[in-house]
Amino acid sequence: MKKNDPDNLKRPPAEPFRPGCKVWLEKGETNFGDGLYYLLLNVHDYGSIAQAAKRMGMSYRAAWGKIKRAEKSWGVLLVETQVGGDLGGGATLTPEGNKLVKCFGEFREKVERVCQETFDECFGNGP
Amino acid sequence: MKKNDPDNLKRPPAEPFRPGCKVWLEKGETNFGDGLYYLLLNVHDYGSIAQAAKRMGMSYRAAWGKIKRAEKSWGVLLVETQVGGDLGGGATLTPEGNKLVKCFGEFREKVERVCQETFDECFGNGP
Numbered sequence: 234m235k236k237n238d239p240d241n242l243k244r245p246p247a248e249p250f251r252p253g254c255k256v257w258l259e260k261g262e263t264n265f266g267d268g269l270y271y272l273l274l275n276v277h278d279y280g281s282i283a284q285a286a287k288r289m290g291m292s293y294r295a296a297w298g299k300i301k302r303a304e305k306s307w308g309v310l311l312v313e314t315q316v317g318g319d320l321g322g323g324a325t326l327t328p329e330g331n332k333l334v335k336c337f338g339e340f341r342e343k344v345e346r347v348c349q350e351t352f353d354e355c356f357g358n359g360p
Numbered sequence: 361m362k363k364n365d366p367d368n369l370k371r372p373p374a375e376p377f378r379p380g381c382k383v384w385l386e387k388g389e390t391n392f393g394d395g396l397y398y399l400l401l402n403v404h405d406y407g408s409i410a411q412a413a414k415r416m417g418m419s420y421r422a423a424w425g426k427i428k429r430a431e432k433s434w435g436v437l438l439v440e441t442q443v444g445g446d447l448g449g450g451a452t453l454t455p456e457g458n459k460l461v462k463c464f465g466e467f468r469e470k471v472e473r474v475c476q477e478t479f480d481e482c483f484g485n486g487p
Binding site: 251252253356 | 376377379380381383385463467471475478481482
């Protein structure tokens, strides 16, 4: 096989294309995407902003700021801190926060599934 | 209405969430996304890498490099230049380039439509 033969480029690719997909929500100046989704999911699971931040390798201050900016931007309370503050009594999601996490999780999962299905339909024989 | 009353944050948001979605293809070290898609679409429509680059506010060199890197990375020829070179005789997409643009366009459009539909299902009553 000659090194510079353009036919070399026409051989079937060793590796197929894989579809990539990302979803988010837009409102005002703050988007709701994977970062805030996983942060709120961890607040829900661990009952604490501090624990959630730790799990994500973020500082407490960064996590708290991320949540507060979203709340302010959207006019919705997402997290409630218990008596003693977050570092004392822990934190829970508000009903609005819970609904947002639940809906976004479903939305994200469905779109990712459809993305793979649509890719298989469109690229059935390989591009 | 008191300025610091947390109830202020609970009023219905003035603006609803809008879904955002982005798709791409992954293979090797180079992704096929909107940038390369529109570049190849413009090569198809204008019959020239130089014209396509101009339409996208890119230099000819940047556009050419983007196409060549993708071809090398995936082992597929995407663009053919005619006698006289691209600046002389123009450029056309190879069958593989045409198929990739066509399939990606369909894939992108379908996923975006489903993204909006899925959002409406999941967030029917607003988060």
